Amino acid sequence: MVTNHTSRPSTSVIKRNRKLAATSLTKIQAKLVIATRNEITAAGMKALLHAAGYRVAAHCTCEDDLLRSLDTYRPDIIMLAETVVGRDAVRVVSRVRDCNFSLAIIFLVECHDAIAASDLLVLDVEGILLSGAACARSFIDCVGSVQHGRKWIDPxxxxxxxxxExxxxxxxxxxxxxxxxxxxAHFVSRGLHNKQIARALDLSEGTxxxxxxxxxxxxxxxxRMQLALSMTGVCGPVEPTAPDLVVAVRR
Known part of the structure; x- marks a missing residue:
């Protein structure tokens, strides 16, 4: 049976408890619960975790099973896949926090188009991992960082x-x-001088x-230097609006 708290501790208390929990975990290997509907993903994660010395207590395929597992197994870390929460990630993460506010959560994105990248950063989780691009080392690095109380976001x-951006x-x-x-601005980013730009656009240098x-x-x-950096270093090359302008410059 899942225990529901009527009120949650303050943010400072939650952070302190999570830090204390992470400190204690550095001395022992963490116990994890995997929550994903993808059996292949679950099998791969189990193999990697076992090889690294971690304990996998359970594999859940739905939200209700996950919440029950918190009371049954009392895991240190949850691998929570987007396939379990769908578009209700914020709500599910909040329910997990209500059951165990010191629990560490790693959110696993299995379908990269399901949730916008910017939306992932607002989740109250300790780690975010993109499964498709995640190699074994990144996966274990993520778990290890979270175990030691550090945030981890997939590169x-x-x-x-x-x-x-x-x-x-x-x-x-x-x-x-x-x-x-x-x-x-485009021609400035290409390093052209005013006289060259004027000739390409059939303008006077003063214009x-x-x-x-x-x-x-x-x-x-x-x-000029800031403009060139803004157009190339920050935004990438910006193509001119008229396709024949590059040809005009070359002439």
């Missing part, structure tokens, strides 16, 4: 978030600039300078 997920910045920049300003001044003001930049 592939961090790369996805960084890519999404760059795309968002790029879209914002392009919405801010006019098509002509975007073309000029190019005026557009650059407007670009700096709109984007809050100090000058």
């Amino acid at each position: 592939d997920l961090l790369r996805q978030l960084a890519t999404a 760059r795309s968002s910045i790029k879209r914002t920049m392009m919405r801010t600039l006019t098509s002509r300003e975007a073309d000029i 190019v300078k005026m557009h650059l001044h407007h670009i700096y003001e709109k984007l809050g930049l100090e000058g």
Whole structure:
């Protein structure tokens, strides 16, 4: 039978208890419960965990079984797969916390399109692992880090978030600039001088300078170097709006 608490401890108490629990786990191997509907995934995780010296107490395939296992086995860590919680990840994680607020949770993403990467970061969990890209070493690194009280986020997920952030910045920049300003910014990112840009766009050099001044003001930049870095280092190369502009420069 699952024990439900009428009130949860304060955030500071929860963090302190989790830290104490993690400290005690460094001296012994953790006991885990795996919650996934994928039998192949479960078998693979069991093999890796056993090989690393961890104890797998149970494998659950639904939310109710998972909650019952908390009272039956009192695990130290739960491997909670997205296939068990569906789109109710926040609610299920909250229910698990209500049953055992010091428990460490590793959230396993088995279908990468099921939950947005940004939504994963709001979950109250200690680890996030992408199963498709996870190698054996990453899997054990994640469990070991969580066991020692450290947060662990899959590097592939961090790369996805960084890519999404760059795309968002790029879209914002392009919405801010006019098509002509975007073309000029593109050529600056390619290292062209004002005279070369003017020749490519059939403008006077003074007009190019005026557009650059407007670009700096709109984007809050100090000058040409910051613009070039913003267009390449942060956002990636931005293609000009007119496809024949590159040809014009080469001529």
